[in-house]
Amino acid sequence: MNVPLLDLKAQYATIKNEIDKALVDCVDSQYFILGPQVKELEEKIAGYCGAKYAVGCASGSDALLLALMALGAGPGKAVVTTPFTFFATAGSIWRLGAKPVFVDIDPQTYNISPDLLKDLLDSKCTSSNGALVSPAGDEICAIMPVHLFGQCADMDAILEVTGKYDIPVVEDAAQAIGSEYKGKRAGTIGNLGCFSFFPSKNLGGFGDGGVVTTNDDKLEDLVRVLRTHGGRKKYFHDIVGMNSRLDTLQAAVILAKLPHLDDWNGTRAKHAAFYNDAFGGTKVATPFKTDDTNHIYNQYTVRVPDRDGLQAHLKENGVGNAIYYPLSLHMQNCFKDLGYAEGDMPESEKASNEVLSLPVYPELTEDMQRYVVETVLDHVGAG
Numbered sequence: 336m337n338v339p340l341l342d343l344k345a346q347y348a349t350i351k352n353e354i355d356k357a358l359v360d361c362v363d364s365q366y367f368i369l370g371p372q373v374k375e376l377e378e379k380i381a382g383y384c385g386a387k388y389a390v391g392c393a394s395g396s397d398a399l400l401l402a403l404m405a406l407g408a409g410p411g412k413a414v415v416t417t418p419f420t421f422f423a424t425a426g427s428i429w430r431l432g433a434k435p436v437f438v439d440i441d442p443q444t445y446n447i448s449p450d451l452l453k454d455l456l457d458s459k460c461t462s463s464n465g466a467l468v469s470p471a472g473d474e475i476c477a478i479m480p481v482h483l484f485g486q487c488a489d490m491d492a493i494l495e496v497t498g499k500y501d502i503p504v505v506e507d508a509a510q511a512i513g514s515e516y517k518g519k520r521a522g523t524i525g526n527l528g529c530f531s532f533f534p535s536k537n538l539g540g541f542g543d544g545g546v547v548t549t550n551d552d553k554l555e556d557l558v559r560v561l562r563t564h565g566g567r568k569k570y571f572h573d574i575v576g577m578n579s580r581l582d583t584l585q586a587a588v589i590l591a592k593l594p595h596l597d598d599w600n601g602t603r604a605k606h607a608a609f610y611n612d613a614f615g616g617t618k619v620a621t622p623f624k625t626d627d628t629n630h631i632y633n634q635y636t637v638r639v640p641d642r643d644g645l646q647a648h649l650k651e652n653g654v655g656n657a658i659y660y661p662l663s664l665h666m667q668n669c670f671k672d673l674g675y676a677e678g679d680m681p682e683s684e685k686a687s688n689e690v691l692s693l694p695v696y697p698e699l700t701e702d703m704q705r706y707v708v709e710t711v712l713d714h715v716g717a718g
């Protein structure tokens with residue numbers, strides 16, 4: 336049997352008519368830039384998340400850039416984030432000329448550790464003119480937790496720490512659309528939320544796309560202006576922005592998919608429960624779920640002793656899998672000037688060596704799930 340890590344064709348087959356109609360309508364209209372579907376999607380995403388506003392943009396990476404630009408990130412500024420995430424989280428900080436400051440993860444949830452965040456801000460940073468200054472001398476302008484794999488970071492604990500210093504919070508919710516933390520949806524708990532419509536996310540377009548959510552009038556206005564070259568009135572610019580609009584075609588696809596999102600997220604959670612059950616009592620460490628959040632399983636990520644051996648075995652037997660993420664961001668070549676060394680983020684480094692993500696997409700059949708379990712246990716052992 337062959338079980339891919341993700342099967343977008345299988346999803347498309349279930350909603351082909353709805354999607355095709357949406358695409359044809361959009362092509363017929365020839366309204367490709369900021370067409371009515373973009374506005375409709377922004378309203379529906381805001382409604383879905385329970386945010387006051389949503390602003391579409393060209394990708395999840397751009398959503399992060401726009402959010403950070405709106406908060407004034409740039410040279411001389413620092414943004415605190417996790418080293419165990421997709422590259423764009425820290426890449427967006429760097430691209431603006433600001434410096435990422437990494438805080439290690441909680442080994443159970445893989446999300447930024449609020450205790451270590453508190454330790455950094457309380458004990459390793461200094462105050463200067465009402466601002467908090469990082470150990471390297473940069474003013475901290477934002478904290479950016481990531482809701483990794485689809486489970487929210489411990490937002491109350493994070494906000495308790497950041498609230499003390501009045502530092503804004505940007506949620507990287509690229510993997511967490513529809514995930515909840517104590518009844519609030521991801522992306523609406525901090526000051527700004529950033530989502531991606533990359534095809535492999537739980538709500539994926541037919542290409543790149545993203546959205547920024549916020550409840551703050553001023554930030555919404557800034558993000559909206561920044562995504563169209565910073566101009567409020569065409570050809571007149573008080574600030575410099577970028578060209579980062581959400582394509583109307585992408586908005587049309589995502590609008591057609593949005594009504595299915597809760598079902599898909601629920602089915603992923605069912606598949607995860609099936610795996611959790613099947614791996615119970617074995618050496619496969621299943622994902623830890625806190626009581627404060629639901630989990631939408633953008634990835635179903637386990638830890639195993641002989642990870643690389645298991646990966647080779649799965650490959651040989653046709654089970655799709657991936658390592659998210661094989662190298663912690665503080666150890667990336669491009670960030671060597673930040674001065675981090677191996678051993679600085681022990682939990683993140685350990686996770687990089689032990690994690691493996693298995694197929695959990697909604698269209699998996701029960702036979703496929705059984706085959707995944709059997710193939711994993713073949714290698715790891717059933718006891």
Ligand SMILES: *Cc1c(COP(=O)(O)O)cnc(C)c1O
Pocket residue numbers: 394395396397420421423424481507509510530531532533543544545
């Ligand atoms: C996918 C992802 C992004 C970037 O989204 P793109 O749409 O691919 O640019 C950012 N952060 C995280 C955690 C992601 O998973």
